[in-house]
Amino acid sequence: MDVGTIDCGLHARFWSFNGPTGTMTRQLVLLTDGGGEADAGGQRLAIAAPALLWLGDMKPGRLRLEAGATGLRAQIGDDTLVEAIGDEAHSVALRYLVDRDFTLSLAGHAEALGVIERCLSAAIAERRQPQEASALLLSALLRIVLVSMLRVSGGRESLPGIGERMSLLQRFRQLVEMNFRNHWQVARYADALGVTPDRLHAICTDGIGKSPKALVSERLAREAMLRLERSSLTIQQLGHSLGFSDPAHFSSFFRKMTGTPPGRYRRAVIDARADHGRAVHVPSFAEWP
Structure with a gap:
């Protein structure tokens, strides 16, 4: 799991992901200020802070953030995601969640926003200075992020396509x-x-x-x-x-x-x-x- 900060900039910024020669990963963007949009597989998703963007289909795409936007961005590989999902009763609901592309508004969810932000920041610190059982810590941090996402989404009943x-x-x-x-x-x-x-x-x-x-x-x-x-x-x-x-x-x-x-x-x-x-x-x- 690679995590980095999105610092305030004077101009719009662009990132490409899941290109033909790169590793296929899921994309997570936590936007704390500003706005932007992602284009993945022909689908366009707009995001306005405070919000979270999750791209789970692993299709090639591009992310554009407006000038002044701030937050954190993570690229998540399969191995870390498998460990984070685990095999508990709610693991299946998490899997339905992470296989989709969606945005979650975090307006009115200050506690969840804080939890997700702290976990991603802790992942940055761990990647900079890895210690014993680093992979286990990163998967644990990601699990907290995923559960927070599930709670904000309202659980499996609110996921698209659940009849x-x-x-x-x-x-x-x-x-x-x-x-x-x-x-x-x-x-x-x-x-x-x-x-x-x-x-x-x-x-x-x-x-x-x-x-x-x-x-x-x-x-x-x-x-x-x-x-x-x-x-x-x-x-x-x-x-x-x-x-x-x-x-x-x-x-x-x-x-x-x-x-x-x-x-x-x-x-x-x-x-x-x-x-x-x-x-x-x-x-x-x-x-x-």
């Missing part, structure tokens, strides 16, 4: 985040949502193109991959932490989902880290719908 079916899909994904380690059956998810298993199946396949069972399995496999890459637990301990009482069952599940046994996957990650010419695979934010 009854989308709301049910979002609630299902929240339940998955809370219970995928408990290996709930699809019928139990449907019962918790107050719908039939057939309706839940239709909502998932229409909205995402995957069945509820596939979504739960993919979420479980994604967590297993992350833990194999980042944890020192044995394969048996790791499987048990994910709700598998039988190590053979965990190995069979992981191989079915990824095409590779868990032990071989972990060795490949270790080898990739030792060889700086090869990238270590970390499941991206987009890999679980």
Whole structure:
């Protein structure tokens, strides 16, 4: 996450982002004074202080700020965003939020404005003089910013495109985040949502193109991959932490989902880290719908 200040200038200023040769990032602009607009993917969004601009589609674009505008600007990569989102019950609502382009007026939200400004300023200080667990601190600061954004937006009900079916899909994904380690059956998810298993199946396949069972399995496999890459637990301990009482069952599940046994996957990650010419695979934010 790269963060910088927007200092008062005598002339309008311009920034381009997500060009063909650059890293794809999400853009955040906290405007404390002045105004401007962003053009991303053909969509134009105006912003007038105090306000926040979030560009989550990662499309190429340009930001223009008027003379005298002040605030802070951040470019946020996938790795930091994944850590900031986490896997709590509200993580799904945060994900719906960050995948969109929007502006949030912070007029009347002085407390939220102060929190976001302090977090971004702390991120600048940390980037200038990084210390132990710097990445963890930056993701924690970003999580506070995202939750503040969610609160100002009024939660998932105010997000664009959230109808009854989308709301049910979002609630299902929240339940998955809370219970995928408990290996709930699809019928139990449907019962918790107050719908039939057939309706839940239709909502998932229409909205995402995957069945509820596939979504739960993919979420479980994604967590297993992350833990194999980042944890020192044995394969048996790791499987048990994910709700598998039988190590053979965990190995069979992981191989079915990824095409590779868990032990071989972990060795490949270790080898990739030792060889700086090869990238270590970390499941991206987009890999679980």
